[in-house]
Amino acid sequence: MGTGKVFVPSLTCFIFVSYFYLLNCASISRKLENEEFLSNPRYHDHEELTSLLRNMVQEYPDFAKLHSIGKSVQNRDLWALEISENVNQRSLGEPMFKFVANMHGDETVGRELMVYLAQYLLKNYGTNERVTRLVNTTDIFLMPSMNPDGFEASSEGTCDSLPNFKGRENANRKDLNRDFPDQFDNYAPGADLLQGRQPETAAVMTWIVSNPFVLSGNLHGGAVVASYPFDDSGRENSEEDCCHESPSPDNDLFRHLATSYSNAHPFMHNGSICPTDHFPGGITNGAQWYEVKGGMQDFNYVHSNCLEITFELSCCKFPSASALPMEWNSNKEPMLLYLEATHLGIKGIVSDVNGNPIERAEVVVQNLNHNVTTTARGEFWRLLLPGSYSVYVTAWGYETSAPVNISVVEDHPTWVNFTLQSAPVHEGKSVKVVTPPYNDEYGFVIPPKFQHHNYDEMVEVLKQLSDNYHNLTRLYSIGRSVKGRELYVLEISDKPGEHEPGEPEFKYVANMHGNEVVGREMLLLLAKYILENYGTDTRITNLVDSTRIHFMPSMNPDGYNVSHVSIPGDRDDLDGRANANKVDLNRNFPDQYITRRGQTFEPETLAVMKWIQSLPFVLSANLHGGFLVANYPYDSNSQNQGGIPNPSPDDAVFKMLARTYSDTHPSMHFGKPCPDFPKEHFEGGIVNGAHWYVVSGGMQDWNYLNSNCFELTIEMGCVKFPDATYLPQLWKDHKEPLLLFMEQVHKGIHGFVRSTGGNPIANATITVEGIDHFVRSAKDGDFWRLLVPGNYRVTASAPGYESDTLSIEVLKETGHAELNFTLMRDDPERWSRQYDFGLAGNLASSPYLSNAELSTSLATLENEQPSVVEFHSGDNEDSMSIHYLKVTHELGAPDEKKFHVALVGGLFASQPVGRELLRRLSWHLAAGDTRKDPVTLAVLQNAVIHILPGVDPAFEGVGTSKDCHPPPRADEIGFRIAQHGNGSDPVTKAFIHMMNIKQFDLVVSLEGKGQFMRYPSGLSTASEKLFSMLSNLYNSSHTQFQPEQNKCTKPRDQDRGSLTASARVLDKVYHEFGVPMVTAHVTCCSYPPASELGTLWRQNLQPLMQLLSAVHQGVRGQVQDFSGQPLRQASVILKGFPQPLQLSANMAVFKAILPVGDYELQVTCPQHASKLISLSIKPGVITEITVQLDKKADDETKYHNFAAVHKLLDHLNSEYPRQSRLYTLGSSGISALEVSQQKNPIPGRITLAIVAGLSKEPLATELVLRLARLLLSDFATDSSIAKLLTSTSIHIIPIMNPQNYSTVEQSPDGCGVHPEGSPDLDTHFPIDSDTTVKDPVTTAIANWLQQIKPAVALHLRTGSLHIDIPFSSPRGPAQGNSFSTADEEVLRYFASTYLGSYPLMHEGKPNCSSEPRAVFEDGVANAGSWYKHHGSFLDYAYLKSSALPLDIYVDCCAAPPATHIPEVWAQHKPSLLKLLNAVEMGVAGFVTNEDGTPLPGARVTLEGTNHTVITDSLGGFWRPALEGSRTLLVSAKHYLPMPTTKLVVVPAGSLLVKVQIKLTYDETVLGLPRLVFIMLAGCVCLGILGLAVCCYACCQRRRRIRNSFYGFQQLPQRISLFEDDKDDAEKVLFRTPLTGTGDNTRPYFDDDDEEDESSSSEEDIVLLRPGHHEWERVAAE
Secondary structure, eight states: OOOSOOOOOHHHHHHHHHHHHHHHHHHHHTOOSOOGGGSSOOOOOHHHHHHHHHHHHHHOTTTEEEEEEEEOTTSOEEEEEEEOSOTTSOOTTOOEEEEEEOSSTTOOHHHHHHHHHHHHHHHSTTTSHHHHHHHHHOEEEEESOSOHHHHHTOOTTOOSOOGGGTTTSOTTSOOGGGOSOOTTSOOOTTOOTTTTOOHHHHHHHHHHHHSOEEEEEEEEOSEEEEEESOSOOSOTTSSOOSSOOOOOTTHHHHHHHHHHHHHHSTTGGGSOSSTTOOOGGGEEEHHHHOOOTTOHHHHHHHHSSOEEEEEEEESSSSOOGGGHHHHHHHHHHHHHHHHHGGGOSEEEEEEETTSOBOTTOEEEETTOOOOEEOOTTSEEEEOOOSEEEEEEEEOTTBOOOOOEEEEEOSSSOEEOOEEEOBOOOOTTSOOOOOOOOOOOTTSOSSOOOOOOOOHHHHHHHHHHHHHHTTTTEEEEEEEEOTTSOEEEEEEEOSSTTSOOTTOOEEEEEEOSSTTOOHHHHHHHHHHHHHHHHTTTSHHHHHHHHHOEEEEESOSOHHHHHHHHHHOTTOSSOOTTTSOTTSOOGGGOSOOSSOOOTTOOOOHHHHHHHHHHHHTTEEEEEEEEOSSEEEEESOSOOTTOOTTSOOOOTTHHHHHHHHHHHHHHSTTGGGOOOOTTOTTOOOGGGEEEHHHHOOOTTOHHHHHHHHSSOEEEEEEEOSOSSOOGGGHHHHHHHHHHHHHHHHHGGGOEEEEEEEETTSOBOTTOEEEETTEEEEEEOOTTSEEEEOOOSEEEEEEEEOTTBOOEEEEEEEOTTTOEEEOOEEEOBOOHHHHHHHHSTTOHHHHOOOOOOOHHHHHHHHHHHHHHOTTTEEEESSSSHHHHHSOEEEEOTTTTSOOTTSEEEEEEEOSSTTOTHHHHHHHHHHHHHHHHHHTTOHHHHHHHHHEEEEEEOOOOGGGGGTOOTTSSSOOOOTTOHHHHHHSTTOOOSHHHHHHHHHHHHSOOSEEEEEEOSEEEEEOOSSOOHHHHHHHHHHHHHHHTTOTTOSGGGOOOOOOOHHHHHHHHHHHHHHHHHHHHHOOOEEEEEEESSSSOOGGGHHHHHHHHHHHHHHHHGGGGSEEEEEEEETTSOBOTTOEEEETTOSSOBOOOTTTOEEEEEOOSEEEEEEEEETTEEEEEEEEEEOTTOEEEEEEEEOBOGGGOOOOOOHHHHHHHHHHHHHHOTTTEEEEEOTTSOOEEEEEOSOOSOOTTOEEEEEEOOSSSOHHHHHHHHHHHHHHHHHTTTOHHHHHHHHHEEEEEESOSOGGGGSSOOOOTTSSOSSOTTOOOOTTOOOOSTTOOOOOHHHHHHHHHHHHHOOSEEEEEEOSSSSEEESOSSSOSOSSSOTTOOTTHHHHHHHHHHHHTTOHHHHTTOOOSOOSGGGOOGGGEEEHHHHSOOSSOHHHHHHHHSSOEEEEEEOOSOSSOOGGGHHHHHHHHHHHHHHHHHHOOOEEEEEEEETTSOBOTTOEEEETTOOOEEEOOTTSEEEEOOOSEEEEEEEEOTTBOSSOEEEEEEEOTTTOEEEEEEEEOBOOEETTEEHHHHHHHHHHHHHHHHHHHHHHHHHHHHHHHHHHTTTSOOOOOTTOOOOTTOOOTTTOOOOOOOOSSSSOOOOOOOOGGGTTOTTOOOGGGOOOOOSOHHHHHHHHHO
C-alpha cells in the first residue's frame, strides 16, 4: 500500500531488481504472444500517456473507449480506458471490472502495467482464446493513474518516498488513500459524502457509485503483498491501534481472491520478498498490517457492489524503467486470473411480473451480511465461493421473494433470475415502512456541483453521463459550429439509438443565444436527475420508458465561449448572443412571411433543420433567457409589426402547453416584468410571440411549419448569464416545469396508420377537421397529434390509398386517446364518383389529343353546357391563334365584378401535360355547375375561368411520350415570350395581348420538369406574401409537393433552358402587365406517358380547386364621384405592390386576390382629391368597398354660406373619419373640425387653431375650407402633411360668426371690402374685467380657446395684404411701441416665415388703401399701429389663452369674384403649409407632481413675458420660442407658491426641446407647516370648546339661583358644620326634581362615604340661592 512504514535500502532494491530482471529475460524473448510493447520499456508522462491511450482508441475503435472521469488538482484528466467487445453498449449481464493504479504518485509500476495490459488485451484479441473470452464477456476499465499530479512530481529510481512525501500525495499534499469516507465515521443520513474531498477522490467516488462494478484491484508499490478489507478496524484512537484483523463479511472470499493472485505471482506467495516483510502466503488483512482510515478499498465494499483488493507490486516504489518488463512478466498471469474472478458466484435479472426490470433491489445471501443491488436493467452480480447458498431478493414496493437454494461452481457463474410481486397494502395490518434510496434536497442521488460549464467541461459532463449510463443514453453530434465545435445531443431512452414504434420523440434545445446560459445548465442537471432516478422513481422511469428524449445543451457553443469569457453574470449585454459569424441563429431560419433572396443559413441552423426533419419529434422547447415567460407561435406576422397577435391554427394547444409550464413555475404565472423592463407584463406568464415582438426567421415557427413538432420558447429568467450561486434556486424553480412539459408529449391522439394487409404506411397525412395544420406518420406508420380535450374528426390520407375519417374524443381526465387507421388501396372509380362527378373519361389513359381533337372536345363541351361554357375559336384575332374556353356561372350575365382567372397549358410544346389536365378540368367545372356542387358553384359564381389548354400549336411536332424528356425546341412559345421583343409570330402576340387587355386577376400555368410551385422573382414583401399564399394553396393539397417528397432528379443541362424561360415568363407577365402568375410543375417528366395522365389528374384536381378558391379572399370595389358616376380614369394602387390595380372599362371596378392582413389603397383621379383607404382582409372573405372621390378644392369657384360650410365639413369628416372630428361650440352653432392622425389625446401633441369669418369675409372662409380639404386629402401622399398631422392637432373654424353667413354674395363693386350689414365682433372679446360681453359668439370662441389651448392661432382676414401681431390696443411698454409684446421676436419670426413664400405681402405695400398707415414694414405690423381697437380676438388669444396669435390678411377684397378664389388659394397655400410646418419649435413638455402624475391647468410662462401657457389634461404644454437660453416659470394650484424655474436651451434652428417639470405639493396651510397648523387649530378649537362649556355652566348656575330665590332648599340629611371636616369634595348636595308640584330635593350619597358618617364639614353644605346676600340673612337668623 505504499505505507511509508517499510524502509528498503536503495542498494538492496537494486540487487533484487537486477536479479529478477536477469531471471526473466529468457522467458520474455520466447514469447509467442504479441508483446512488442515491451521492446522499449519507459515511463510515460501525462501527455504521453494521453496520446498513447488515444492512439489505442483510434486503432481499436470497436474495442476501446477512453473516458475521463474527472480532473486532478492541476487539471489533468483522470483517464480510464474501457475495453470490451462492444464498448458502446454493454451486453445485459456483462460484469464490469476495474484496475486503478498510481493512487500514490510515486508508486509507478502499476501505472505502466495498465498500459501494458491494455495493449496486451487489444493486440491479442482474436488470436489468444483466453484474451478474446475475457474481452467478450467482461467490461474492463483500466485507470493507469489516479494521481497524475503526484507522478509528475516524483523521480524515477527512487525506491522510497521523497522528503515530506512529495509525489506520494496529490498537488494539495493530500494522501488520496486516506481521503475516502470511512465506515467508522459518523455521517448524518443523507450527508454529502463528496464535500471536502479532493477532486481526484470525488471523481473516483462518483465513478464507483455510478457504475455497477463487480470486482476491482488497486495497484500500489513499496511491498509485495495482496491486502484485503477491511483496512480500518475503528481502533485508530485506542491505545491498541495497530495490527488487529478487521474481517469483512466476505472475508473468506477476499482471502481466496488475494491468495489466487499471490499464488500466481512468482514471488508474492513467499511473503518476504522485501526486507522486513512477513506476510504468510503473500496476503494480509489490511487492518492487521496497519490501520488505513479513509481507504479506497473499504469505500468500494461499503458504498457499492464492488469488491476491491489492494496489490502491492514491488519493493521499490519507482524502479528504473528497465525493470518494467520483469514486473509485467510477474503480474500478467495474476492480473488475468483476477480479471477472470469477476465471473465467480451468481448473477441474474430481477424484474416484476410484467417483465419490467427492478432497479436497486437488494440481493441477500443468507448468513452473509453484505448485499448487492440491481442495476437500472435489473442486473446483479454476487461474487461467491463455490458452495451452496440460500438467496432471496427484496425491493421497495415489492414483496420479498422466497429464498432460492443455489449451488455455485468454480469455473463459471450461476444464473438465477427473480420475479417480484408488487406489495399490497391491507387495512388493519401493520405495514413495514422501508425508506427509499436517499436523494438530496434537489432530487439527486449524487449531489451535483452547481457551476457554469464551458464547452470542454460541458462535453465532459455529457460523456460521463453517457459512459455511466450507456444502457440509457446515446451521445451523438448533429453537426459542427462555425468554429468546428460539435453540436452534441444526449439521447435518453430505455432503448437508446432506435425509434420504438409508438413512442414519441421529445427534444429540448438550449443556449441558442450564446449569452443565455440558464437552459444549458438546466439540461445538464435534468439529464443527471433523470438518469440517477431512473428505476427508482416511478414517474421518471415511466417517462424514459415511454419517450425518446433528446437534450441539446448548446446550439451555439461559439457564442457561449465569447459570453463566458467576457460577460459572466451580465444581464443584457449582447456579446455572445450571435454565433461566430455574428448571426442571430433565431433569425436565421426560413420565415413564412419574409423570403430573403440570397439568404445563407449558418452551419448550426442547417444542422438543426436536418436533425428536426430526420426524427419524428412531437414536442420541443427552446430554452432562452432575459425574461420569465412562456412564448408560443407564431413569432412573426404578415405586418412584420410587434403588438399584433398572430395565433397559429393550434393556438389552443400552444396556450395549453405554455400554461402548463408557466403555472407549474413558482413565479412565472404571475406575469410580472423583469426589473430592466418594467412595462413588460405577461398575463398568466404566457405570450403570443408576435404580440410581444416580431421574430422573423425564428426556430419555433419553423418547427411548426416544417415538421410534426410543436415548439415553445421558454424564457427562463430575467438574467441571461446569472452568477453560479443562483443555479440551485433556478433548478428548483424549473425542475418540475421541465418534467411536466416533457410529459405533455403524450397529450392528444396517437396511433398507427396501416394498410389492410397490416403494413405500416409512412408519410400519411393526419388532418383534424377545423384545424389548418397536419402532421405525418413516421416510418413505422406511427403518428402523434397534440390536441386539447374535446371531440374531433380526424382524417388519414396517403398516396395510393383511400382516405379514412374517424371521430375521437380526447377526455379531460386522461388528456390522450389512441386512434388507429386502416387504409384501403385506392379505387379509381370510387374516387371518380366521390370527387369528379363520375367523369370516367377524365381517368382514361387515352393518348394525348391533337390540336384539332382538343378543339373538338372543347366545342363539344360548349354544345352540351351552353349556359356555363363558351368556346372561343376564331371569333377575334386572339382566339384565331389561341383557342380558349370561358367557364362561369350564368354565362352572358355581367361579369365585371367577377375575378378573371386564366389557366394556361402547353405553353411549351415539349411539356404538354397541362393540355390534358385543363381539358379534364373544364369538363369537371361544367359538371359541377350543372350538378350544383357547392364548391364548384362558389368558384364559378365569383370568377370567370379562362382555360387556354394548348397555347403552343407545335405540340404535334414534338413526337410521342416515349421519352420523358424530349429535347426542347428553341421556337416554343414559352421561349418566345421570355425573349423580349421576339413576339412576331401570331401566337406569341396573341398571348401577350391577352395578358395585357384581358385584365386577368390570376394566371396559372401547368408545366412539367418537376413537382414544385414557382412564382416571379424580385418581389416586394407584400408581393412575396401573395405568391407564397398562392403556392401554399396548391402545395397543401398535393401529396407530392412537400420538399421531402420531391423525388425528381436535378434538371439536366438541356432542361435548364426551359426552366429559366418559364421563370422569365412569370417575371414578364407580373412585372410588365401587373398580372399575378404562378407555375405548377406537376410532373417530373416534361412529356409524361399517357398512361400516367389519369393518376396526374387525380393528384392535381384538389390542388387546382384549392388554388381557384383564392377568388374567395381579397378586395373588390368601385371608384365613383359623389354623384355615383364611375371614374374610369382613376388609378388604384395597393401599397406594397408594384403595379396599379386594373379598372374595368364600364363600372370602374377593381379587384385583387390578397392574403390575410391589413392594406392601404391609394386612389387618385385627375381633377379629384386623392384618397387613402385602409382595409383588412379576413380569411375566406371578399372585402367590398366603394371609393368616392371629391373634386379638388383648387378647381371650385363658388362661395359657401354657413349651411354649405357645415355640410362640407360633415362630408370631410365622414370621408376621413380616422383623421378628423367634427364638433360644435356649445349652443352657438359654430362648427369646428379637428384634423389629426390620432384623434385621442396624446401627451406632447401640439395644438393649432385656424379660424376665419369673425367678420363677413367669405374669401378667408374659402381659404380655410381649402386648407382643411388639402390636409385631409393629401396626408397620405404628402410626407410633410403626414408628418404635420402625426405631431399636431389642428382645429379649424371656417365661420366664427354664423349670423354673417346666412347668405354669401359677391359685392357689386367686384371687391366687397367689408360689406355692409356685417357686424364686426372683433371688439367684443372679454379681455379686461370691466368688458361687457355683447355677443354669445365671442363667448363661445373665448371658451373654445380656453378648452383646446392652442399654441398658435391663425386668424385669416381680408382688407389688406399683411400680418398683424398683438397688440390691438396699447398694452405694451409705456415707453416706445405701446402695441408691442414681450413675444415680439417669435411672433415676427412666424410672420416672416409666412411672408417668405408670398413676396407681394413681404413688400408691405398692399395698395388696398390710400391711407399712409396702410404701409407695413416687411409686411408685419402691430395691430394697434394700423387699426387701434379694444376687445380684439388677437389680444384675447394672446392674453387669456395659451396661443400666440396672428391676423393674416389675405386679400384686399372680402368677397372678390368667385373665379378669383383659386388664384388667391394658390398664392397662399405654400405660405400656410410652410408656417404650419415651422411652428414646431421652442419648448414642449409635461408638468407632473413628484409621483409623475400629470398636472392639468398648471401655468407655464417664459421669464420676461406676460403670456401664459396652460397645461392640458395630460399635463402637456408647448411654448414657441426662438433659439437661446430660456427660463421657464411654472406654477400650479395647491403646489408650492413660488414658481418653479427651469433653464432650457433652444438649439440653433429653433428646434423643439422637450422637458419634464415636477412640482412639489404645497404641504403648508396659511404659511405654516401642515402639522403645526393642525396642532394650532386643534388647540384653538379646544379653547373655544372649553370657553363654550364654561359659559354654559355659568348660565345654568344663574338659572338655578333664579329659580330658588323664594326660599330655602332642603339641607343634606348628614349635614355637619364643623370646619375641620376634610371630605368636602366628596359631600355634595344635588338638587333632583321629582314628579309633582313644587321643588323637592333628596340627598346624594356616594357609596364610598357610607363608612364615614361622622365626618362633617362646613364645606359639605351646598345651598342653592339667588344671591350671596340671602345666605348672609339666613345665617344671621
